[in-house]
Amino acid sequence: MADSLNRPAVLLVLHDVAPSTWTDYRPFVEAVDALGDVPMTWLVVPNFHRHNNLDAHTDFRRLLSARVARGDELALHGYFHDDQEPGPTTPRDWFMRRIYTHEGEFYHLSREAALARLRAGIDLFRRYDWPLQGFVAPAWLMSDGARQALRELPLSYTSDPQHLYRLPDFTSIDAPGLVWSARSAWRRGLSKIISDQREQHWRQAPVIRLGLHPVDMRHEFSRHYWLNTLERLLNEGRVPMTKVNWLAQQRGQQEHAA
Template sequence: MAENASAPRSLMLVLHDIAPETWPDYQPFVQAIDEMGGVPMTWLVVPDFHHRNPLHRSPTFCRLLERRLALGDELALHGFYHADDGTPPRSPGAFFMRRIYTHEGEFYGLDQQQALQRLEQGLAVFDRQGWPVAGFVAPAWLMSEGTRQALRQLPLRYTSTPQHLYRLPDFTAIEAPGLVWSARSAWRRGLSKMLCDWQCRRWREAGTVRLGLHPVDMRHKASREYWLRTLRALLAQGRVPLTKSAWLDGQASA
């Protein structure tokens, strides 16, 4: 599905892995964004990050997220634990995806029933807080077929992968290319910068560009400053910053 040609060029600033323990990483960056003014963000919230950050035990952090909603930001569901603690992988491909590529692909190995239960638990957390929720993003963007089937049963509007947003429940694909870093080591940060610089040139005329940030990006000067510099450059091009939901609202229907 193509983007709405009449919509202005845009960008989406997306903060992954939002939890009480990751907020100290993000706080200086968010303050810098707020000082720019007029840049809404989509916060991907994990209800119980790595089994040690249940939101109900952090009322101060929950009030912070409520203030972000009041400022025009969006909260989306980002897994439940953001940790792959399911049954061990049974094939070489699954072993690679779940133990080498990432240990956080929570929804990669779930069947439909398991995924539905986990998703409903997450939505219940949002409901108890009184937070509106339109989107779900799987940790590491990894979704089993069972997860896809479970999403078709829920009142969510979208999910996403690195290059697309998908309108639910029919999984209509809409191009929304994304930049992302792997910042865990110096060589990864160097490679990420080269790749993202190339992608920025390639997508200069794209209708939208997503910036997918992670807590580890905030711990290194090179990656943190890259995101601030890139955001300023995209804004200077005249791109309009939008949340994911606001961007989806502007797209033509299938």
């Protein structure tokens, strides 16, 4: 146990988890399970794109409950994972909401609107007895109102591509992450080049996050990259952990040092 506390970690994170994306993820998850005890963090969307309401998908909820029993973590990932707020009014907002992504659900929300969606997500987790500590905004985009809302709720962390943040004070913790843009062949090729460079740069990092998306699973090139990268990091001695367990370990080490 003491040895594992001193070893670097790898966090495998599945984004956009919903009934409609399980078909994409299933072969990959089965391949990871075959590697042994590799816990994952599943970023669950309560009603993905407004036509995947988890309340209506009993079998998928059972699957998620089984993953929790196995040792995986479920985190809240927005509520709808789409952006249907009033149109952008500035060039920056136009870029962020129409070019960078159409799914930045929490990018433009007021505190009151963010609270309503966050509370609805928390209520769903409670209905199905799923432990909940973390929230990740779709596309990692949050308005000031969304940040204010998070300070008022019983959640312990959120994140962006390169950091985890303890709530409610948004204490920043370096947690570098690899993520791909896999919508086209040239994007996949460029993503691999960038990811290979970043992985080498982060060889001594205490933790590396692997942020997977359903589109990554639809292409053999990107799917194999993620599985091969996970295996390589495990073979190099990194300990696979969920986000919440890694954060708990860091807090324990800080308290012990104090």
